[in-house]
Amino acid sequence: EDKVVQSPLSLVVHEGDTVTLNCSYEVTNFRSLLWYKQEKKAPTFLFMLTSSGIEKKSGRLSSILDKKELFSILNITATQTGDSAVYLCAVVRISNFGNEKLTFGTGTRLTIIP
Amino acid sequence: KAGVTQTPRYLIKTRGQQVTLSCSPISGHRSVSWYQQTPGQGLQFLFEYFSETQRNKGNFPGRFSGRQFSNSRSEMNVSTLELGDSALYLCASSRDRGGQPQHFGDGTRLSIL
Numbered sequence: 001e002d003k004v005v006q007s008p009l010s011l012v013v014h015e016g017d018t019v020t021l022n023c024s025y026e027v028t029n030f031r032s033l034l035w036y037k038q039e040k041k042a043p044t045f046l047f048m049l050t051s052s053g054i055e056k057k058s059g060r061l062s063s064i065l066d067k068k069e070l071f072s073i074l075n076i077t078a079t080q081t082g083d084s085a086v087y088l089c090a091v092v093r094i095s096n097f098g099n100e101k102l103t104f105g106t107g108t109r110l111t112i113i114p
Numbered sequence: 115k116a117g118v119t120q121t122p123r124y125l126i127k128t129r130g131q132q133v134t135l136s137c138s139p140i141s142g143h144r145s146v147s148w149y150q151q152t153p154g155q156g157l158q159f160l161f162e163y164f165s166e167t168q169r170n171k172g173n174f175p176g177r178f179s180g181r182q183f184s185n186s187r188s189e190m191n192v193s194t195l196e197l198g199d200s201a202l203y204l205c206a207s208s209r210d211r212g213g214q215p216q217h218f219g220d221g222t223r224l225s226i227l
Contacts, residue, residue, distance in 0.1 A: 034215055036218075042117075042118070042220045043157075043204070045215040092214060099169060100211075100212030100214075102147075102214075102216075104158070104159075
């Protein structure tokens with residue numbers, strides 16, 4: 001059975017701090033790993049990672065994948081109150097029938113204190 | 115470009131009833147996936163539709179069903195509602211079958227009394 005485990009479950013930091021969110025996985029026929037940010041409503045896409053060691057960056061957010069150790073991290077530097085959200089990690093694998101199957105972790109709830 | 119639209123936003127039902135949720139994907143997107151989100155289980159995949167056919171299915175009972183129309187709009191139906199069906203139901207669309215990333219709607223929050 002596919003497993004995607006995110007840690008920590010929740011995190012409270014002060015504005016300006018740097019945070020690292022973790023996502024480890026156990027899937028066969030791995031295809032890609034995605035990060036989403038969910039505030040009150042729809043999860044919004046952040047990054048898609050397919051290759052090990054290549055950092056993806058968008059402003060203060062960055063993410064990297066390690067396919068050997070089966071994990072990814074999401075870094076947020078100089079955090080702001082607007083970064084408060086649940087961050088979801090999802091892993092895509094190819095099934096035996098050639099379908100793509102997506103499995104989500106339960107998320108990390110990040111709270112930024114002003 | 116309009117995003118993924120889900121209706122209704124909120125719904126309250128009682129046990130034993132049935133419910134139909136609607137999802138309109140982003141224009142040009144042909145794949146629609148449905149997810150159930152609960153505090154304890156996180157986001158769980160229900161099914162994916164592409165070209166009016168179910169292409170992928172998660173581990174949910176047969177009470178959960180769906181369909182897709184020729185304009186790519188999709189509906190999800192849950193029959194004989196149970197208390198445990200209370201959740202946020204999210205729809206996501208992508209251009210191609212199984213395509214990533216998916217774009218999510220704001221969801222329908224279903225409460226069962």
